[in-house]
Amino acid sequence: MSFSIRPIAESEWSAYVRVLDEGFGWTTPPGLAERFKSETEFDRTLAVFDGDVMIGTTGVLSFGMAVPGGTTRPVAGVTAVSVLPSHRRRGVLSQMMRRQLADVRERGEAVAALYASESAIYGRFGYGRAASELSFRIGTRASAFVAGAPSDPSLRLRIARPADVRADLERLFASVVTARPGRYGRNAALWDGTLGDEEFDQRGLGSLRCVLAEDDRGVRGYALFRVKTAWDDNGMPDGELHLRELEAADPAAYALLWRNVLDRDLVSTVRAGSRPVDDPLQALLADPRQLRATWGDELWVRLVEVDRALTGRAYAAPVDLVIEVEDDVCPWNAGRWRLTADAAGAECKQVEDEPDLTVPVAALGSAYLGDGQLGPLLAAGLLREHNPGAVRALATAMSWSPKPWAGRVF
Numbered sequence: 440m441s442f443s444i445r446p447i448a449e450s451e452w453s454a455y456v457r458v459l460d461e462g463f464g465w466t467t468p469p470g471l472a473e474r475f476k477s478e479t480e481f482d483r484t485l486a487v488f489d490g491d492v493m494i495g496t497t498g499v500l501s502f503g504m505a506v507p508g509g510t511t512r513p514v515a516g517v518t519a520v521s522v523l524p525s526h527r528r529r530g531v532l533s534q535m536m537r538r539q540l541a542d543v544r545e546r547g548e549a550v551a552a553l554y555a556s557e558s559a560i561y562g563r564f565g566y567g568r569a570a571s572e573l574s575f576r577i578g579t580r581a582s583a584f585v586a587g588a589p590s591d592p593s594l595r596l597r598i599a600r601p602a603d604v605r606a607d608l609e610r611l612f613a614s615v616v617t618a619r620p621g622r623y624g625r626n627a628a629l630w631d632g633t634l635g636d637e638e639f640d641q642r643g644l645g646s647l648r649c650v651l652a653e654d655d656r657g658v659r660g661y662a663l664f665r666v667k668t669a670w671d672d673n674g675m676p677d678g679e680l681h682l683r684e685l686e687a688a689d690p691a692a693y694a695l696l697w698r699n700v701l702d703r704d705l706v707s708t709v710r711a712g713s714r715p716v717d718d719p720l721q722a723l724l725a726d727p728r729q730l731r732a733t734w735g736d737e738l739w740v741r742l743v744e745v746d747r748a749l750t751g752r753a754y755a756a757p758v759d760l761v762i763e764v765e766d767d768v769c770p771w772n773a774g775r776w777r778l779t780a781d782a783a784g785a786e787c788k789q790v791e792d793e794p795d796l797t798v799p800v801a802a803l804g805s806a807y808l809g810d811g812q813l814g815p816l817l818a819a820g821l822l823r824e825h826n827p828g829a830v831r832a833l834a835t836a837m838s839w840s841p842k843p844w845a846g847r848v849f
């Protein structure tokens with residue numbers, strides 16, 4: 440049976456949320472649904488209908504996302520994917536993915552990215568695991584920094600209500616967003632969500648708090664967090680500080696902000712739900728074993744137009760290779776591409792030459808932001824190398840420092 444598919448009108452919003460709620464098995468509070476609505480680009484939603492009943496949803500947020508080289512590119516942020524439990528495993532997601540990728544291409548975005556609710560879902564649609572995150576748990580009593588940690592006497596701290604300093608936070612964030620691949624710019628609606636402090640935002644962890652690091656010229660960093668106070672059975676303070684985000688324009692501001700969240704009275708543990716895998720905090724701690732970290736996959740990336748995507752980023756080393764790309768879902772990508780890149784720029788052209796390596800498009804997606812997944816994929820037997828060293832050459836050129844990380848679920 441075939442189902443119809445189209446963007447939704449604003450008047451269909453509650454049906455859209457109902458499908459998401461049924462799919463995820465949760466109930467979106469009305470205030471959160473309103474916020475979510477303000478983030479939604481209605482012309483970029485898609486819903487699938489069985490007759491006149493909505494049974495599947497997805498949407499795209501139009502991002503400027505940082506890529507290796509310190510620039511941002513238009514990226515389709517895929518979100519709100521859900522299929523009613525009554526219609527699972529009948530190809531509804533597949534129908535939405537194919538249509539969405541065609542729409543993204545038509546719109547001129549060369550790359551799509553998403554956070555996956557389950558990591559087994561999106562590989563079949565050409566998405567590769569492109570960024571990872573670490574979730575930190577740090578005992579504050581043994582959190583001293585190494586000798587030589589940066590400090591700057593001109594820096595001072597200021598406690599503020601997040602809403603009162605929103606313009607400062609937005610300015611600082613915009614100034615750091617291109618520094619790490621995967622980070623994406625926020626519009627007003629996304630900032631509303633970042634600073635949201637309703638009961639459903641707090642989840643029993645108290646209100647959102649903010650500390651700024653600044654000097655006479657302005658704000659150089661900030662931390663947003665919540666604190667859950669507690670005392671143990673012996674009456675000892677056992678509070679937890681839950682870090683939402685910590686952004687800094689330079690190492691001294693970064694170190695001062697971390698020092699401040701780690702040194703709070705009555706807090707025995709700091710938890711940071713999502714941090715980059717190369718977070719400099721790991722180098723600052725004198726006893727890094729005190730930092731307990733749990734790994735998770737973060738962004739998944741799909742090259743929608745291989746040539747435009749590959750020429751849209753910088754490379755860490757010169758490269759000149761013929762890459763044979765396999766892509767059943769976006770057949771316009773399938774074929775042989777010569778990628779030539781050096782410090783002056785990159786070129787990617789369709790060719791008939793013999794390939795140096797053959798890769799599924801998802802492998803290029805996984806390497807796109809610089810995470811360096813090509814070596815492990817070769818070792819796992821998931822890439823074919825026709826000229827020895829070709830994968831290493833491509834992996835070296837595509838790797839990047841700092842490592843990719845988006846930092847906020849969309």
Ligand SMILES: CC(=O)SCCNC(=O)CCNC(=O)[C@H](O)C(C)(C)COP(=O)(O)OP(=O)(O)OC[C@H]1O[C@@H](n2cnc3c(N)ncnc32)[C@H](O)[C@@H]1OP(=O)(O)O
Binds near residue numbers: 521533534555556
């Ligand atoms: C970016 C985001 O929004 S992530 C959020 C994703 N949404 C959710 O997790 C909500 C709960 N889950 C759902 O709504 C649905 O089960 C979905 C969206 C994950 C899948 O929708 P379906 O319509 O059932 O998928 P569809 O029938 O097109 O499946 C296509 C293929 O993917 C496989 N697949 C689908 N879901 C999963 C899964 N969760 N894990 C592993 N494989 C899966 C199917 O088995 C099928 O494989 P096949 O081609 O080999 O037969």
